[in-house]
Amino acid sequence: MGNNDTKLLESLLNAPVSGRILSKDMDKFVKDCCSGEKPPCRCACPLDLDIVALNTKLQKGNFNSAYTMYRDKVLFPGIVSRICDQPCCSACVRKGIDDSIDMLKLEKAIVEYTRSTMPVKYNIPKKSKKIAILGAGLCGLSCTIKLASHGYDVSIFEKSDRVGGKLWGLLSPEIFIAEIENQMQYLNYDLKLYTEVETIGELKDDFDAVLIATGKDGESFGMLEGLNRDSLGSLQAGIFLA
Known part of the structure; x- marks a missing residue:
């Protein structure tokens, strides 16, 4: 310009x-x-x-x-x-x-x-890489859609008993739960509720990458120290902050 x-x-x-x-x-x-x-x-x-x-x-x-x-x-x-x-x-x-x-x-x-809000179903070959996502709020679920739709093996770890995160204070659950179920209905992923991850070390041996989507709690995993603001990667290989 x-x-x-x-x-x-x-x-x-x-x-x-x-x-x-x-x-x-x-x-x-x-x-x-x-x-x-x-x-x-x-x-x-x-x-x-x-x-x-x-x-x-x-x-x-x-x-x-x-x-x-x-x-x-x-x-x-x-x-x-x-x-x-x-x-x-x-x-x-x-x-x-x-x-x-x-x-x-x-x-x-x-x-x-729009005529239909149904997501498109693709037959994507399964990838061997396994991704762990911490947090089942809007950010974590969005990352799940992106990764699972490309064939990655995704597991979501959520310490509470429900998905949605802060959406529970913003919208009626009848609205956002229905939308989450609709947009994710064709995806293959593993949702683990009541599962709190205290250290990244718990996941390193089982997953190729870990994405932390827990909001401000990312600080408790030491993510802010050495964080690359451009890539949102950390000094720890395969660990990312959403």
Whole structure:
């Protein structure tokens, strides 16, 4: 992004209501911004959702295609569409004219109007690598979908008696449990409830990699010391923090 575009973006985000730029200038910026580089909204999304492409599908009424794109990124559309805090809105260049796009409403519409929310079932050859995931919250379950759908042998260790983690304080269990069961119905994985792992050493001999998805409790495993912020790998080979 060039200096002129950067200045234009700053004017879009900081201009007072009475002095906002004309729509033709906005069109020019959007065209330049989306040419060869990620637009600001996508950069702000922690899941790297291509919001421009998604909205293009919605404008054409392609809800099924939009759902497929959305599901591939968020993994649990029926959950994320209810709890997304829309970080993309703070970066939306449309704010320079009127207001940012209300993505949460669009996300809900994608889930509501798609023809089917059933996941695609693939016949993936089984891999020999075994992965242990600590924590059956949204993060741990999302990692399970990614790994199990690629054929890895996944075991989830959850110290409580239920999956969902912090979702229990955010949504009705009737909503998120049904979505978890729906999106994971074709996957092969081993869920171990009432199973607390106190040290990583307990798993090293039986698994090729361990992914810690327990939130702040990752610190208790010594994960923050020597953590590679780029790869989220640690000084311990095969140990990762989600």
